[in-house]
Amino acid sequence: MxxxxxxxxxxxxxxxxxxxxxxxxxxxxxxxxxxxxxxxxxxxxxxxxxxxxxxxxxxxxxxxxxxxxxxxxxxxxxxxxxxxxxxxxxxxxxxxxxxxxxxxxxxxxxxxxxxxxxxxxxxxxxxxxxxxxxxxxxxxxxxxxxxxxxxxxxxxxxxxxxxxxxxxxxxxxxxxxxxxxxxxxxxxxxxxxxxxxxxxxxxxxxxxxxxxxxxxxxxxxxxRHRLKVGVFDSDGNRVIGDNTAESARGDVHAMNEVVIHRGKEAHLAIIEVFVGGRFLTEAVADGMIISTPTGSTAYSLSSGGSIIHPLVSSLMMTPICPRSLSFRPLVLPANTPITLRLSEKNRGRELEVSIDGRRRSHGVGVGMEVRVDGEDIDKGNEWGSGVPCVMRGAKSGREEDDGWVGGLNGLLKFNYPFGEE
Amino acid sequence: MxxxxxxxxxxxxxxxxxxxxxxxxxxxxxxxxxxxxxxxxxxxxxxxxxxxxxxxxxxxxxxxxxxxxxxxxxxxxxxxxxxxxxxxxxxxxxxxxxxxxxxxxxxxxxxxxxxxxxxxxxxxxxxxxxxxxxxxxxxxxxxxxxxxxxxxxxxxxxxxxxxxxxxxxxxxxxxxxxxxxxxxxxxxxxxxxxxxxxxxxxxxxxxxxxxxxxxxxxxxxxxRHRLKVGVFDSDGNRVIGDNTAESARGDVHAMNEVVIHRGKEAHLAIIEVFVGGRFLTEAVADGMIISTPTGSTAYSLSSGGSIIHPLVSSLMMTPICPRSLSFRPLVLPANTPITLRLSEKNRGRELEVSIDGRRRSHGVGVGMEVRVDGEDIDKGNEWGSGVPCVMRGAKSGREEDDGWVGGLNGLLKFNYPFGEE
Amino acid sequence: MxxxxxxxxxxxxxxxxxxxxxxxxxxxxxxxxxxxxxxxxxxxxxxxxxxxxxxxxxxxxxxxxxxxxxxxxxxxxxxxxxxxxxxxxxxxxxxxxxxxxxxxxxxxxxxxxxxxxxxxxxxxxxxxxxxxxxxxxxxxxxxxxxxxxxxxxxxxxxxxxxxxxxxxxxxxxxxxxxxxxxxxxxxxxxxxxxxxxxxxxxxxxxxxxxxxxxxxxxxxxxxRHRLKVGVFDSDGNRVIGDNTAESARGDVHAMNEVVIHRGKEAHLAIIEVFVGGRFLTEAVADGMIISTPTGSTAYSLSSGGSIIHPLVSSLMMTPICPRSLSFRPLVLPANTPITLRLSEKNRGRELEVSIDGRRRSHGVGVGMEVRVDGEDIDKGNEWGSGVPCVMRGAKSGREEDDGWVGGLNGLLKFNYPFGEE
Amino acid sequence: MxxxxxxxxxxxxxxxxxxxxxxxxxxxxxxxxxxxxxxxxxxxxxxxxxxxxxxxxxxxxxxxxxxxxxxxxxxxxxxxxxxxxxxxxxxxxxxxxxxxxxxxxxxxxxxxxxxxxxxxxxxxxxxxxxxxxxxxxxxxxxxxxxxxxxxxxxxxxxxxxxxxxxxxxxxxxxxxxxxxxxxxxxxxxxxxxxxxxxxxxxxxxxxxxxxxxxxxxxxxxxxRHRLKVGVFDSDGNRVIGDNTAESARGDVHAMNEVVIHRGKEAHLAIIEVFVGGRFLTEAVADGMIISTPTGSTAYSLSSGGSIIHPLVSSLMMTPICPRSLSFRPLVLPANTPITLRLSEKNRGRELEVSIDGRRRSHGVGVGMEVRVDGEDIDKGNEWGSGVPCVMRGAKSGREEDDGWVGGLNGLLKFNYPFGEE
Ligand SMILES: NC(=O)C1=CN([C@@H]2O[C@H](COP(=O)(O)OP(=O)(O)OC[C@H]3O[C@@H](n4cnc5c(N)ncnc54)[C@H](O)[C@@H]3O)[C@@H](O)[C@H]2O)C=CC1
Ligand SMILES: NC(=O)C1=CN([C@@H]2O[C@H](COP(=O)(O)OP(=O)(O)OC[C@H]3O[C@@H](n4cnc5c(N)ncnc54)[C@H](O)[C@@H]3O)[C@@H](O)[C@H]2O)C=CC1
Ligand SMILES: NC(=O)C1=CN([C@@H]2O[C@H](COP(=O)(O)OP(=O)(O)OC[C@H]3O[C@@H](n4cnc5c(N)ncnc54)[C@H](O)[C@@H]3O)[C@@H](O)[C@H]2O)C=CC1
Ligand SMILES: NC(=O)C1=CN([C@@H]2O[C@H](COP(=O)(O)OP(=O)(O)OC[C@H]3O[C@@H](n4cnc5c(N)ncnc54)[C@H](O)[C@@H]3O)[C@@H](O)[C@H]2O)C=CC1
Structure with missing residues (x-):
């Protein structure tokens, strides 16, 4: 049955x-x-x-x-x-x-x-x-x-x-x-x-x-440290997503990244980027990724980001197809507050917001903001916060191996050598 | 009135x-x-x-x-x-x-x-x-x-x-x-x-x-040479776009590029790429751009392509956010036939097709193909084909100036020097 | 006089x-x-x-x-x-x-x-x-x-x-x-x-x-945290550089980076890279950079590295013109030991080693190693280690401004917009 | 004996x-x-x-x-x-x-x-x-x-x-x-x-x-079309290289590329670049590559250039580690004259010049120029000029196969897929 x-x-x-x-x-x-x-x-x-x-x-x-x-x-x-x-x-x-x-x-x-x-x-x-x-x-x-x-x-x-x-x-x-x-x-x-x-x-x-x-x-x-993400309307009020838990608690956490993207619009998105409360730049692009070190091998990598070891306490900001020759990915301290605001110049269009590859049913419109922050680290606690992933034992029998180097070579084909097989 | x-x-x-x-x-x-x-x-x-x-x-x-x-x-x-x-x-x-x-x-x-x-x-x-x-x-x-x-x-x-x-x-x-x-x-x-x-x-x-x-x-x-683009269903029949002229004549021409893109899907597109009739590669990416030299400073540039002078008779293939460390843009002879086919692995999803920034109202589904070719050059004719653009007279008064070098510096901020203004 | x-x-x-x-x-x-x-x-x-x-x-x-x-x-x-x-x-x-x-x-x-x-x-x-x-x-x-x-x-x-x-x-x-x-x-x-x-x-x-x-x-x-660098011969004995202090103490510190480079040789260098004691990859390249976050805007940037905020405790490894499509810069925890060893395949050639832009008078030969480590952080001490740089007061009068965002925009022309001046 | x-x-x-x-x-x-x-x-x-x-x-x-x-x-x-x-x-x-x-x-x-x-x-x-x-x-x-x-x-x-x-x-x-x-x-x-x-x-x-x-x-x-290269001193007189034939005839041809490089100097080179007789830009970099399509898979590739099919009649200019966020490789018509002049700002330093990986015994000093041009194509002749390479028969038995697509995949590991072997 x-x-x-x-x-x-x-x-x-x-x-x-x-x-x-x-x-x-x-x-x-x-x-x-x-x-x-x-x-x-x-x-x-x-x-x-x-x-x-x-x-x-x-x-x-x-x-x-x-x-x-x-x-x-x-x-x-x-x-x-x-x-x-x-x-x-x-x-x-x-x-x-x-x-x-x-x-x-x-x-x-x-x-x-x-x-x-x-x-x-x-x-x-x-x-x-x-x-x-x-x-x-x-x-x-x-x-x-x-x-x-x-x-x-x-x-x-x-x-x-x-x-x-x-x-x-x-x-x-x-x-x-x-x-x-x-x-x-x-x-x-x-x-x-x-x-x-x-x-x-x-x-x-x-x-x-x-x-x-x-x-x-x-x-x-x-x-695996996460990002804290909140969406706010142009009056600064929190916009609740699809996740019911979110409605209760506010921010949601991302393990890989939060992405703003032009989605099905064939035209460029215009996003104002604030870092640590200061205006950094206006991104004219397909979109923007704010990624964890874990997510550095996901969408950010495809967009030209560097690979960050999961133990480096940081965020990476990677533009997606920016209309600029000089927009290089940035690696920021994990606790840097970042705001992505939809510029007025988007003329009423909505952009898509996705978290870890799941698109929110509602996009963001002009003046709306996606605010990102590092995960609250529970300082009093003896252990870190994040997603505790049980690692497979190192093949080499070495205690300290986190499998990262092996993954670069085996899965990502990192620096794969030229020449015949 | x-x-x-x-x-x-x-x-x-x-x-x-x-x-x-x-x-x-x-x-x-x-x-x-x-x-x-x-x-x-x-x-x-x-x-x-x-x-x-x-x-x-x-x-x-x-x-x-x-x-x-x-x-x-x-x-x-x-x-x-x-x-x-x-x-x-x-x-x-x-x-x-x-x-x-x-x-x-x-x-x-x-x-x-x-x-x-x-x-x-x-x-x-x-x-x-x-x-x-x-x-x-x-x-x-x-x-x-x-x-x-x-x-x-x-x-x-x-x-x-x-x-x-x-x-x-x-x-x-x-x-x-x-x-x-x-x-x-x-x-x-x-x-x-x-x-x-x-x-x-x-x-x-x-x-x-x-x-x-x-x-x-x-x-x-x-x-400015163009690309010839046709869309075909999985049985090889031409799919007519929004352009009524297209229905009569078949292919449409693109001045900048044709783009296949995942659009609003938050997941990767999988596209089989054929060059000159041979299978080249399976692109797992946000999308693919086939661009003219004119389009090399448009979307392709944002996706990491090189800048091609409009007089170089060529096409460029630039992936958009490819899930690979080793997908470099390719510059091909202008008359190379290229086919982009939606892999079965896309599981029923539709991708967006846009030409020069205008999205076709119908996307392409599994098994469908976008076929690209260089513009037919009328060989008997004394002049080339393409879009004849009247150039503004060179400021420097030099006859041969096509304004390209000036545009790189003035508009694209090519190799813009570091340091204070 | x-x-x-x-x-x-x-x-x-x-x-x-x-x-x-x-x-x-x-x-x-x-x-x-x-x-x-x-x-x-x-x-x-x-x-x-x-x-x-x-x-x-x-x-x-x-x-x-x-x-x-x-x-x-x-x-x-x-x-x-x-x-x-x-x-x-x-x-x-x-x-x-x-x-x-x-x-x-x-x-x-x-x-x-x-x-x-x-x-x-x-x-x-x-x-x-x-x-x-x-x-x-x-x-x-x-x-x-x-x-x-x-x-x-x-x-x-x-x-x-x-x-x-x-x-x-x-x-x-x-x-x-x-x-x-x-x-x-x-x-x-x-x-x-x-x-x-x-x-x-x-x-x-x-x-x-x-x-x-x-x-x-x-x-x-x-x-500004530094790297600790030591050079060792193929028997594992320390090779003393030009710096007399170095002879006494052993390692030298780099504020920007340590670079191994083919120098005047017109041919590729072959370098074995070990990370955290494990073999990572064989780099076939003009050279390798191991950089601090401070150095991320120096040579590493020119070689395609990301920009890292100086407060992210990390090292970056950036290859210089690698003969590979898939060698992306890596960001590693600051305390990761890295070894660069000259492969036997270099056939007797010497490579240049430079620290912060100063070339050591002696290069490294086959089997020799450059070993890099994060700076020893004095854990008992209430303050960090590194080079203490007195920052200029923020123009905006905001206490917390480290001038980094301003430098990206003002000096690096980060994401410099297209279009006429 | x-x-x-x-x-x-x-x-x-x-x-x-x-x-x-x-x-x-x-x-x-x-x-x-x-x-x-x-x-x-x-x-x-x-x-x-x-x-x-x-x-x-x-x-x-x-x-x-x-x-x-x-x-x-x-x-x-x-x-x-x-x-x-x-x-x-x-x-x-x-x-x-x-x-x-x-x-x-x-x-x-x-x-x-x-x-x-x-x-x-x-x-x-x-x-x-x-x-x-x-x-x-x-x-x-x-x-x-x-x-x-x-x-x-x-x-x-x-x-x-x-x-x-x-x-x-x-x-x-x-x-x-x-x-x-x-x-x-x-x-x-x-x-x-x-x-x-x-x-x-x-x-x-x-x-x-x-x-x-x-x-x-x-x-x-x-x-395989070549580049014509000449070296001139600051008075415009030709400087003869090591090649005795060169002394007789003037220019030498390069099959891959000509490179100007800082060589063993640990500091940046400053090179003025002229394209088609117009000043294009001042390159502050490790060096500059002017490459043929054949050379696009050699040094230029390592420096971030695109891959150009050998039948695209063109030159590519690729900077080596430029001190700029916005120096993208350029693809130019094959017959574009390019001049690389050593800026006065180099303060007396010499740079290395190499052709197809062979360093000239004399470098270039301040004011000296490397002038590059496409190969003279013998227009009256029924065949092209360049290096005539006998191609191996296509494995697929297809007449038109020039082996290029096969080489991308087999040798360059182009778009090599992620995941386990
Ligand atoms: N152009 C691109 O590279 C795009 C990437 N994505 C990524 O896909 C993720 C969602 O994954 P799925 O639901 O499986 O979608 P999916 O079916 O589109 O597959 C995404 C691919 O990314 C891989 N992946 C996911 N997280 C990764 C990580 N941290 N490091 C390395 N590889 C990773 C998966 O193994 C899979 O191959 C998103 O978080 C985003 O990072 C999503 C859209 C486009
Ligand atoms: N992420 C990106 O870079 C994207 C770029 N586009 C480009 O936009 C084009 C359509 O243009 P609009 O209708 O004005 O859309 P739009 O309003 O989205 O603006 C596109 C921008 O690209 C510029 N542009 C267009 N053609 C160009 C060329 N050949 N060289 C240099 N810059 C060029 C325009 O000046 C404008 O700044 C498409 O053909 C596509 O190339 C479209 C979507 C995303
Ligand atoms: N292709 C390149 O980009 C090369 C860069 N260098 C860099 O030059 C540094 C040595 O500097 P100088 O003795 O002045 O040599 P230099 O006279 O060759 O100038 C190096 C340039 O790099 C800048 N610079 C130095 N440190 C920087 C930093 N941390 N962030 C941003 N810019 C920085 C300087 O302002 C100067 O413009 C080395 O540590 C290395 O990073 C050295 C050789 C080649
Ligand atoms: N960082 C780099 O990538 C560097 C590359 N080179 C290249 O090496 C060439 C000289 O070759 P060798 O005398 O064998 O020196 P080499 O022993 O340094 O090897 C150069 C490598 O480049 C490969 N190669 C040469 N021409 C190629 C082409 N057209 N397409 C693809 N791969 C090619 C060779 O197979 C070999 O693996 C130069 O013309 C230059 O292009 C030279 C110095 C540095």
Missing amino acids: ILRLRGNRVWRRAFSTTPRRAEIQDAEVLQDRIIPRYQRTATSDLLSLQWPSPPRNILMIKKDYAPAVTESLIEYAKHIHSNYDNVSLIFEPRVASEIHESFPFPVYTTTKTSILPKKVDMVTTLGGDGTILHASSIFSTTLYVPPILSFSMGTLGFLGEWKFAEYKRAFREVYMSGAAVSSPLIEAETHRHIQTETGDIVTGWSGVRGKFMGPTRTSKVLF | ILRLRGNRVWRRAFSTTPRRAEIQDAEVLQDRIIPRYQRTATSDLLSLQWPSPPRNILMIKKDYAPAVTESLIEYAKHIHSNYDNVSLIFEPRVASEIHESFPFPVYTTTKTSILPKKVDMVTTLGGDGTILHASSIFSTTLYVPPILSFSMGTLGFLGEWKFAEYKRAFREVYMSGAAVSSPLIEAETHRHIQTETGDIVTGWSGVRGKFMGPTRTSKVLF | ILRLRGNRVWRRAFSTTPRRAEIQDAEVLQDRIIPRYQRTATSDLLSLQWPSPPRNILMIKKDYAPAVTESLIEYAKHIHSNYDNVSLIFEPRVASEIHESFPFPVYTTTKTSILPKKVDMVTTLGGDGTILHASSIFSTTLYVPPILSFSMGTLGFLGEWKFAEYKRAFREVYMSGAAVSSPLIEAETHRHIQTETGDIVTGWSGVRGKFMGPTRTSKVLF | ILRLRGNRVWRRAFSTTPRRAEIQDAEVLQDRIIPRYQRTATSDLLSLQWPSPPRNILMIKKDYAPAVTESLIEYAKHIHSNYDNVSLIFEPRVASEIHESFPFPVYTTTKTSILPKKVDMVTTLGGDGTILHASSIFSTTLYVPPILSFSMGTLGFLGEWKFAEYKRAFREVYMSGAAVSSPLIEAETHRHIQTETGDIVTGWSGVRGKFMGPTRTSKVLF
């Missing part, structure tokens, strides 16, 4: 009529999320992930329109359910209804995306870079994004996906990360159940079937 | 009810055009314009939405009418109805743009580069475009406009061009009336009021 | 025979330097300079071969001497001998450049960017460079020079910086003489003739 | 004392060259080579310092000698003395390079692009360069080398080219000997051992 979830009515039917073995339950009933700690290590610029107690609520995101991915997702979900106690699997509504019948256990979902940041301990994705960007967008108004473990089905992407074949080892490593180092958990091994901060009873890591064999290596996490 | 020319009814009323002094007549009644000759000279790469008999039908094009331009157009039209016998002025319908009442003489227009190539001896524009591109588009299915004399109101553009203040001298120079050198016309000076090839009686140059004082310098013409 | 200081003999004669009024004394006799503090402020990313006691030993550097500059230097030196007590002026030997006769007071110099870092409280330069780079090179093996106040005679440069016309106000501002805020100094105002840390008696700020009128604004300082 | 040909004395000994089987003879004794015709064909932009009578004097050039190449050269030479009557093989002096003992027949050489253009019917090279450039440099003062058939030993280069394995077929094809189509030669087949224009008796194509089997396909030739 395939459910077509058009409107609440059908949805409600899904909750009520599906037999228990393939039940879809509301994610609201799940316990609140567990926030992990991230510790600096001497040997690496990556942080090491430490769960105070085992993660319970796992959000599983998959790429659309790819049957092979769906099958892999089912295999993966079954593996988690069989091997890890007390883990609840959350899916997006369409996915939940598509696959819940494959499982002999209930799955969770919600149509209120805004509750996910409160519930999800960890995210795992199956797909490519676009799938990770989508997962990140669910947390676009959240300061502390849960760690993301991403798998690629076919060719690897730039955002550090693991090969799907590695899923058992990879999930185990993330799930166990920190188990051996944090003393209460060692204790938990013997008692089997421990108290979480919130008073609930959960299964400790000893609940992991089979192969627990003493301290494991902790997962290495790369924080 | 302002006529709103919506539909034929109102139009007919304009023909019948307007008093004679401000009459709008149908351009179909005008005599057929006179085709000038263009001669190579020893001292210059520009050609010199030679009318076999004085031009009679002048098409006057102006920029939209610019009241100051309209006033100048009226002044200019009156000047021509008062000083040159037997000249008929043609305007686009909206312009004709806007300004005909300002004149004590009839003006001409037509809603059948396709007849203009048969009637127009010479074109003169008031506006900027966009106005010239628009004028050129009227002749986009014509092989022999009439000479274009263009004026700029404010800042000069890149396509070689004259300053409007020079209009009297400039028009006279074009009108008289070749009068003194071609012997039958010298004769015509005495007889006042001569036979044209088509047997009609016209006024010779002696009809020019006042100041004829022996041989004048001939106008120097730069032929 | 012009002294030709070739060898020690003439030098000694200079010391002994010059009459007192124009005496050149040995800088070794000067008291040891005073190290200022730099404080973060809420309103600015610049630091504010605070002297614990007034600076005494001022190193004055001027551009070579520019008579107008020499005259201005004399005027400037006389002004300092007349208005500030207990200030000793140090010049480079050639300058000292050229101008000491113009002064009714002794000046200082030394042929042992290596003692300057111990003596100089503050540096002031007259010339352009090259002069500042030269001043900085004197401290290329020093961790704590004294603050540099730089003036430009003609056109301003990119490194934040002040106009020479402002020299009185500018010098006073730097000299007084912190006088009003640090309490012991306020006390010093009344006592006239205070104890320095080293126990010497010096004149406090009250010694400044005339216009002391309560608390002044402190000077704003931009720390 | 290895001859060291230092000076005429040893040389003369070589002539006299070497036994006949390994004799080195003077190339002056050879008959004068036969000039082939080149005919346009309907199906291709390449020309087809037609010998009026079989070629006799073959210049064989090889790469230096490559023992494997020497062995192949010997094999190749033996093959020619055994299979083609009346063919004389010419080598450069050093090569002749290195290998003549391997042959049971005499070889030819000369120390007067300037006689080669009068003697050589055809050139064949073994090596890479550098070897072809060197071969072309021997004819750098000659208008009609003999056809060049080039082989590559290892990886193919960009200039259209054949694989060495194809040498038998390739040489035969060139040697026979036009034999079947030109009627007197068909006749010659029966008579065995024919009269050449110069009255000498030569062997016709029937002398080719074995496999003549009726009309063959003719060799397809790509004319």
